[in-house]
Amino acid sequence: MSSEATEAPQGAGSLADRITKPDESKPTDAPSTGNEDGAPANHKGSELAEPDYTVEVKLSDLQADPNNPLFSVKSFEDLGLDERILKGLATMNFRKPSKVQERALPLLMSNPPKNLVGQSQSGTGKTAAFVLNVLSRLDLSTPEMASSPQALILAPTRELARQIVGVIQIMGQFLDGLVIGTAVPADSNARTGKMDCSVVVGTPGTVQDMIKRRNLNPAQLKVLVLDEADNMLDQQGLGDQCIRAKAMLPRTVQIVLFSATFPAHVYRYAGKFAPNANEITLQHEELTVEGIKQLYMDCDNEEQKYQNLVQLYGLLTVGSSIIFVRTRTSAIEIERRMVAEGHTVASLTGGVEGSQRDAVIDSFRNGDAKVLITTNVLARGIDVSTVSLVVNYDVPEEYTQNRPSGTPDYQTYLHRIGRTGRFGRIGVAISFVANRGEWEMLRKIQEHFGCNIERIDTNDWDEVEEIIKKTIKSSRAQSSFKN
């Protein structure tokens, strides 16, 4: 295990993290299984090549539509944020809050602090909502305070923890003295360090361990945030770690839980974890993001899934895409086959050392790698605005006793497809269906969310190309977001 503190004004490129060997025994990478991992690599931030043509739907139009999750009446100035934080937001080109930001911030920032359970669709800006509260609550008046952890943010994976660190670095860049620490599993040869920093972002197991070893002093903590909270609280490994970590914190800590999904049983538990919390919730039918076009392709068998993917690959040259598969083994195997056939793809699974994982995600973020094959480890939270296509190579499925159960994993479906269509952009999600079981699961998913998952005919690749290119093109057009 190791730890590292990062001075704030460094920009998102200089993420320094800690890493640990992932659990090799787990068959899949569902964040649910409690994997933790990652390490530093050149990270140029998530702003990729901007499109060169004009926008059809403007962000300002979306933010002016009361039915859109990006809608707001207020400005960031109206929300009573510190000037230096407003300056940070301006450098990120955030002009107006989204709905969840507008609703959550007054609840989060009021005094005495109250807990919050907040839900909002994928890609609608939940990170900024909790980061702005954290930054607003920091006391950086003396070097001693600035180096005492005052806020702790927990995320299920190292990739997400590192991404949140990147956001805090940019948003908090004008706050003198701000120091951010990343507490994620270290590579086997990394050293342990003390967390002398104002904000710590990490994965629950590593944080718990650091507190136990007295490398992280929780005495001054004022805020605890659980990002992807339903996942963190539902899963045995992560849930236990979160509960133990919370037990080591001051009783007065403000508890903030955010996710796009809160299945009923977890929601009830969330209420116990964060007692007397303010609540921001969504109705079932509000969960899907309108900008994501959901499609499926029939495949005769597993081999045809692969052949379809290779066919699709030819259409993936615009934008970036993420291919979700069920197991680490199939991710590696598909990567091996595609690379052997001359295609450029990368894979990221929990089965490798953190530093290698960091190198892969960083190259995907900066656009060097455009096609990423992965497992559920990246299903949640990852924000890469150029992702215009998500492929569910395998329909996401619940596991019972380490075996696929035949029941669809509704939440994971929503999180996976939510890697595209970020903050009003348009994206395509295609699910491959190779047998009756997968077809049935997809049908249930459609019914569950009341959405429309359209079939595309693989006998007509020209039409497939037409559909995808059309959507991806408008996605690129939108991604410049002229206000």
Ligand SMILES: Nc1ncnc2c1ncn2[C@@H]1O[C@H](COP(=O)(O)OP(=O)(O)OP(=O)(O)O)[C@@H](O)[C@H]1O
């Ligand atoms: N007010 C804003 N104005 C413009 N862009 C914003 C604003 N708020 C957030 N964004 C951008 O929207 C994108 C999605 O935000 P974020 O990653 O916080 O979504 P999320 O709600 O946490 O999604 P998920 O549920 O998938 O984790 C990010 O690229 C972020 O920079």
